Amino acid sequence: MKHRTFSVVICVYTEERWTDILKAVESVRRQSLPALETLVVVDHNPRLLDRLTEELSAGRGTASPAEEVRVLANAGPRGLSAGRNTGIALSRGEFVAFLDDDAMAERDWLRHLAEGYDDPRVMAVGGRTLPLWASGRRPAWFPEEFDWVVGCTYRGLPPGRVPVRNVLGGNASFRRTAFDAAGGFATGIGRDGDRRPLGCEETELCIRLGRALPDAVLLIDDRAVIHHRVPAQRERFRYFRTRAYAEGLSKALVSHSVGIGKGLETERRYTTRVLPAGVVRGLRDALLGRPGGAGRVGAIVAGVAAAAAGYAVARARARSGVAFSHGPITAYAPRLEGGTP
Template sequence: MNGRQFSVVICVYTEERWEDILAAVDSVRNQSRPAREILLVVDHNERLLARLTERFTDEEEVRVLANAGPRGLSSGRNTGIAVSRTEFVAFLDDDAVAERDWLRYLASGYDDPRVMAVGGRTLPAWASGRRPDWFPEEFDWVVGCTYRGLPPGRVRVRNVLGGNASFRRTAFDAAGGFATGIGRDGDRRPLGCEETELCIRLSQVLPDAVLLIDDRAVIHHKVPAVRERFGYFRTRTYAEGLSKALVSRSVGAGKGLEAERRYTTRVLPTGVVRGLRDALLGRPGGAGRAGAIVAGVAIAAGGYVRAAVRARGGGATFSSGPIPSLPEETPGRATAAPEVAA
């Protein structure tokens, strides 16, 4: 494990998260297992690019880059992969902080050479200081966090969760990068599933590949007040349905919905029963949680159907492809990488 070096990619897009970005960088700097480099990839925001470049000019371990591809999280991640200089690449959300042993636990998962990806556990840091009574833990993926239904410990999974994940570089050599046209574009398109599509594609290319989640590799992800409201819950679950349809189109419905079938037939019904039981016992939010689960399933299904119909008519596209190798550049300066196809 001692010889494994990590590049940590943090994709950023807005100055409104300035303090969050600095906190994310500091959490990586303070790791018990130091990263070789921290790559800040700025998504088509010249002011933020200039400000971060000035802030980190004299700090060799931090490099500031311009997203070289189309706007969006997938292209930002691909830009980071392209310029990274290590055998392992980890990803951290720009509004999250990693616990001190985050990288140490991610690294320990690669003892088996078959392991191509290792993810961790993401806990919500609610702006209000507490989980809204109506918000079911089964839907914590709505706010980018680990949700009820995932098995505990270090376990083999179909896909890791993108805001707290790492990959062996050879995974990208084999499968290419993150697909564009699926993932999030700042706050404008709350889509997702780009890591799901990549992981399924990776397993198709390398059938013996092992993907793990180790729940000791913990990060804390900020949940702003607007995302504690049902309006965001509704928008995000609908977008998830859209994204799942695109993933199914890419890798087939069998693989694309394999984990979701168990989730919707076992995890969610149990959550509804739990919520109704809490309501009968007079516990706050029980009926709301049960109702949110039912609504979330229905809304996501609506998004899936709409996207599937559009896809059959040629209305939805995305691309995938290899990550190019790039020459090294001067540390601490903003760099524009050539265009990257996801």
């Protein structure tokens, strides 16, 4: 395998995840394919910025040596998209990988991502994200088909290394030239600090990338594994329902930006094939007296209803001219200052 240079971007925003952030950085430091650099981008939190600068730039604790880690302030508006764009603009690697701030990458994560780029048509490679439940195990009622609610790979994605419409943002990488062609992550979509848990900024980018480069290939390789922490509050049904509703809002944003055809292409298969199969499994388990079967059926129905309601509300507001995102949808083109070494 040709040597690949990766810049890893970890976007952070709260001191409540201090220990998680250090573990995420440490997991990058231990990669079998060493990263060129780790960029920790702080989202408008001066105290966290100062604290991480002192901890990581000095190479203290579990952090990497100073030459491997840079702590940066988000140079754009508040939110995950602008934070990622800041990391892209200041990165130096041939490839840019993204890792959630409350996740840990397995040792061969970057190596497996890199292997996908042996084909020059490949513009993005994502991996598999497994949940680390705060309670120690999956809630019996929580369907695997909805693991995207907690930022993890959901049941229904094909196994192995396969082409996809879009990678999942918390465990993803892009060829640097992808951003030259399509620009960066759109602001106005996705997480914005403590606001409603929107998402889909990576979906919108990947669709835009496919339009800019029609021959581009995007892959998911399920050997590129990270483990994502799920806090106790996200194991509750209330968060499940809220996140599903927010996903409906996000899908409407994406459809408004790139068109309904591409915006809902993957979701049609998910709702017509994956979810009905999940309902059948849940009903079967309920009939056999297995724990959680009926709960999973109810959660699937409730999740679909919440997402559909969010989508309908957002589309109605869009038609009436009422804003439903946390800002205008802007496909920000990061200024690539680093350059490929």
